[in-house]
Every structure is written in C-alpha cells, then in structure tokens.
Amino acid sequence: MTQYGFHFDGTRCTGCKTCVLACKDKNNLPNELNFRNVYEYGGGSWSQDEGGCWTQDTFTYHVSVACNHCDMPLCMANCPQGAIEKDPDTGEVKSDPEKCIGCGTCTQSCPYSAPKVDTEAMKSVKCNMCAERVAEGKQPICVEACPLRALDFGDIEELRAAYGTDAEIAPLPAASESQPNLVITAPVDAKPVGDSTGAVMNELEIL
Template sequence: MMKFVEIKPVSHQQLGFFIDSSLCSGCKACQVACKDKNDLEVGRRFRRVYELHGGGFIDNGQGGYLNNVYAYNLSISCNHCDDPACVKHCPTTAMHKREGDGIVMVNTDKCIGCGYCSWACPYGAPQMNTQAGQMSKCDFCVDLQAKGEQPVCVATCPLGAIKYGPIAALRAQYGSLSDVQGLPGSTITHPNLVVKAHSGAEVGSK
C-alpha cells in the first residue's frame, strides 16, 4: 500500500538582532558606520545609541540607604517586528515585510512620504528622506548580506556587542529578553530583538 507523506512548506528564517548591552561602551561606531554606509544626512539615523540611567537611593528603614542606580548604553535600530506597526499603518503598502527573512522594507515605488509609518512605530525606525520626500529605514544591509557579508553595524562594533541571525537561533543561545527600561513593551509589535541587559539595569516593560 502506497504511503503518502505530507510535504510541509519550509518555514522562513526570520532575522533579528542580539544586543549585548553589558558590553556596549557607547562609542557609537555602529551608528556612525550605518550613517556612512547609507549616506545619511545630519539628523537621520537608522541605528541609534542611547544612554539609559535611573534608580536612586532607598531608605532601608534602619538608618541606612540601598542604591539601585543604573546606567548603560543600548544600540537600537529597526527590529523587523513580527507585527510591525509601520506596515499596518502604511496606506500604500510601501512598507512591507519580506517573505523568507522577515525584513521590513520600504518600496520607494509606492511610498508617498505621508509619515504614518514613523508616527506608528514605537521605536522611531522609519525616518523621512527629505531629499526624496519618502520614508527610509534600516534594511538589515540586504546588499551586504547578499554578498555574504555582515550588516555594517555588526561588522563595525569593536566589542562584538551586536550580533544577527535567525531570531530563533539567537533566542536559543541568548534568551528572549526584549523588555528593558527605555524601550516600549515588546507586546506592542513583537520585535525580533534579544537584549542582554547591563548588570544592575532594571528589566521590564516600560
């Protein structure tokens, strides 16, 4: 008797970033390299390095104080989310999520520069290209990846604080934390991002 085997479609390999905030020194080499590679004018940045700090001194009720002061750096770009707000709010479908690798990109043949995607994105990823009158954003350096090279931010970081790859593999190796102080809650767009928080940093949804 002939046995039929169900052939399942190959699942796509959603790409994502891993940011080791415990290693990031805030040098901004990734930010500068991204601006240089994409020829971005002053004010437009696809990758941004933030300095986050907070906490204070707490009275322990016994005449002493405990401190939970923290300060760390966090490098953030587009997170190529599973549920990207930019895509949902684009009226022309110019902002779209690619099949295969899940990279969120802008189709400049369709973009009318309305800015809805920028207003909707909690991470501020889409940014106006004023010269072209259209939106622009991190495209995961698809041109470099096509040549077998790393995204420029990954290749440039002197401390190896930025890694990329299939998000499932990154989560298997580094965990699934993507909620840290300074970032919007991950339930909004389900970002393909894993963060290793700096020692002493508060962790949790903003």
C-alpha cells in the same frame, strides 16, 4: 523563510556609538537622520546620612537599537499607501519608494521610531538589515563595526537558542506591541519596560 534578527549584549556595550556612525557612513545619511541609535539610560541619586556618609543608587547603561523587522510591524499595518511589506525570504521590513508618499505615518506608528522620513526626497527610509551584505554572506555593517562585539545578527531562532528570548528593557517599548525580532542580554542594573526611575540622558543624539 528565514526570519533574521539582531542580538544586543548590554554587558559589552560601552556606548561608543561606532554602530551608529558605521551605519550613517555606509548609508550616506545626513546629520539629522540615524537608522540605528544608542540610548544612554540612567537615573538615581545621592544622599547623605546624619553621620555625613554618602550613599547612592545611581545607574546608567546603553541600549543600541535599529529596526527590529518585527513579526507584527505596526509601520506596515498603518501605512495608508501599502508601501511597506515583509520580505518572504528574510523577514526584512522594507518600504517601496514608488508607493511611499512621505507622510510619516510609519514613523509615528513604530514603537521604536525605526522608519524615518527623508525630508529631501519625501520618502520613508529605514534600516534594511544591510540586505545586500547579508545576501553575500556578510554581517550588517553595525554588527561588523562594533569593537566590543555587542551586536550579533542571524536567524532569530538561532539567536534565541544562543542568547535567550528577552526582548525588553527600558527605555524600549514592550515587545508585545510589535513582536520584534530582537534578543537582549541585559546590562548590569537594567530596568524593566515602563521604568520611571530613569530617563534617556542623550535625547539630542536620538535621531
């Protein structure tokens, strides 16, 4: 078995969201649904001293994330219909539309909110790591579309050998929750999981 995963390079990402739009276009997703999201995380403040000089500790950075096809997928563990499984060959976490009843338990269980509920079909839908493209030897569309090459995809052990093993950054959850197949190269001023000095600055875009 090959367990595939994603690498995100925060030192390259400019927050252009081309990955989000390429995914939406390929999967013909409605306006209110994303399989991949780009978080804009920032915080800090400005202050003026008695001499009139201004100083600041502001920061902002971007984090692109989709389904991480976790080793311990909470969506699968909590699905009341047993509609979610891991592909034995690729490690893809996928939903069976024949079993899914659209209850949304998977969405509520996933710490990354990766599964979504298609309210028209009343079925769980999610990133499938572009399985058909990967089977043809191609990269997922989000990876191929990124103009800054901030995303990579492949055997997770090879990605970890190339980029390290970090998989945590604010505003994402702790990796221990689900053991995601994700590697993160932290951007400048990256904050740790659980950070309270910043906030997601584009909440209306996170779908």
